[in-house]
Amino acid sequence: MRKTTSALIFSLITSVAVAQTDLMKELEQADDSTVHYAAATFKGTRIINGHSVETVGKNNMDFIISHRFGAINSGAGNFFGLDESQIRLALEYGLTDRLMVGLGRSSYQKTIDVFVKYRLLRQSSGLRNMPVSVTLFASDAHNSSTSTPDLPFYTITQRQTYTFQALIARKFNEKLSLQLTPTVMHRNLAEKPLDANNVYALGVGGRYKLTKRTSFNAEYWYTPKTIGGTTQRDPQYTNTLSLGFDIETGGHVFQLHLTNSRGMIEKQFLGQTTGKWSNGDIFYGFNVARTFSFDKSKKRSNSNGY
Amino acid sequence: MDTKLFRLAFLLMASQLLAICASAQIYMTKTGQTSFFSETPLENISAVNQQVAVLLSSASGEIAVRMQHTAFRFPNKLMQEHYNENYMETAKYPAASFTGKFSEHIDYGKDGTYPVSAEGVLDIHGVKQKRVLKGQLQIDHGQCILTCEFDVRLSDHNIQVPTLVIAKIAESISIKNKFVLTPKKNS
Numbered sequence: 094m095r096k097t098t099s100a101l102i103f104s105l106i107t108s109v110a111v112a113q114t115d116l117m118k119e120l121e122q123a124d125d126s127t128v129h130y131a132a133a134t135f136k137g138t139r140i141i142n143g144h145s146v147e148t149v150g151k152n153n154m155d156f157i158i159s160h161r162f163g164a165i166n167s168g169a170g171n172f173f174g175l176d177e178s179q180i181r182l183a184l185e186y187g188l189t190d191r192l193m194v195g196l197g198r199s200s201y202q203k204t205i206d207v208f209v210k211y212r213l214l215r216q217s218s219g220l221r222n223m224p225v226s227v228t229l230f231a232s233d234a235h236n237s238s239t240s241t242p243d244l245p246f247y248t249i250t251q252r253q254t255y256t257f258q259a260l261i262a263r264k265f266n267e268k269l270s271l272q273l274t275p276t277v278m279h280r281n282l283a284e285k286p287l288d289a290n291n292v293y294a295l296g297v298g299g300r301y302k303l304t305k306r307t308s309f310n311a312e313y314w315y316t317p318k319t320i321g322g323t324t325q326r327d328p329q330y331t332n333t334l335s336l337g338f339d340i341e342t343g344g345h346v347f348q349l350h351l352t353n354s355r356g357m358i359e360k361q362f363l364g365q366t367t368g369k370w371s372n373g374d375i376f377y378g379f380n381v382a383r384t385f386s387f388d389k390s391k392k393r394s395n396s397n398g399y
Numbered sequence: 400m401d402t403k404l405f406r407l408a409f410l411l412m413a414s415q416l417l418a419i420c421a422s423a424q425i426y427m428t429k430t431g432q433t434s435f436f437s438e439t440p441l442e443n444i445s446a447v448n449q450q451v452a453v454l455l456s457s458a459s460g461e462i463a464v465r466m467q468h469t470a471f472r473f474p475n476k477l478m479q480e481h482y483n484e485n486y487m488e489t490a491k492y493p494a495a496s497f498t499g500k501f502s503e504h505i506d507y508g509k510d511g512t513y514p515v516s517a518e519g520v521l522d523i524h525g526v527k528q529k530r531v532l533k534g535q536l537q538i539d540h541g542q543c544i545l546t547c548e549f550d551v552r553l554s555d556h557n558i559q560v561p562t563l564v565i566a567k568i569a570e571s572i573s574i575k576n577k578f579v580l581t582p583k584k585n586s
Binding site for chain 1: 425429450452454455456461462463464465467469470474475476477479480481483484485488489490491493494496498561563564567
């Protein structure tokens, strides 16, 4: 009799269990079997002066206009720096979603820079866990200013400065992203007697989102005074500290900031920063990035840029 | 007496199980296709998701659809980023889903095309809406091909568009679905 009862109960349980199969629960469980990549660790390809792990998307081109005005402490006669500015104009193109190239020209020392950037690792969770994103960066800056007795150039090679970086970033949550940027820079010509040809530096940067479309950014570039007993930089040069805001609207990213560097490329903000925050040598500046899409399927939908 | 009762119970159980096996076929796919389209005079925006997961129980007519927002592919990477970051807030609401039940009784053993309507809950951007979605179910050699088109109003799901780009994004987005479902094995 007990057997019978148990059999009856069992038969009841099976039918109840099948009827209650929750289809949605089953689908939710499948979420872990996909890879979730962390998107938009930063809004732009720059944190402020230095690069971020982000690259331009495939077949997209960024036109970046960057300005650094004069020093805020230069007085009312100079309209607190707004009378003058250093400029960098650049075109930066995404060959794939992971590989991009860029070409820029800075008014400071009439410098032309080319760079290549490759997204090596992408932060992800789910099926594959990757705690950080890593992007590799290499650039060449060419000083095209006229040779002078102060800064004579005898060969083209002397005009080149190479920079290599590993950009390592983590998006901790929707708001906070941090990045470490170990850097090696080699300048063929050390412009000052105490400048070393090789400079080793570490960049620390991050962003904190204030709203969906704005964020507060900060960046500090630390260059030790000496490495293995060798002085890296002439003592007049300082480390760069920058604070700023990102504002994103559709295809534009506006970055407004205060920095003690007037250079906007690695060679300049690592090796040639003269300003000191403590002296009030602060430069107001901005980067404006406009993205254009050159995707064929995009053209079909009858629009250029987004 | 005891054995007789036991036999009866066993038969009952067996027949019940058989009935369940015969009718409670689960159809599924992990590669369903959902696309959406936003049309304005200024700009057209479209995206497609080819990794939509769908389960359909032929016994109860219940259907569950679930898709990850990050799996939507846009022609422009920046759009995709903004879709996830600014509009759908994917970190908070990673998936959109629909759970419902067909109001028609369908003979899954017979090939043919049937108009269907499913009453259920559409969950987008964390806002649940009761909807009746209409579509077509085609039975073809044990396969179920479900197609369905419907519109979603952004305001119904609390999806906010900043005034600066309001002219570029339609108030109502049209959504197309095509799911090819096959019988689920060892269910």
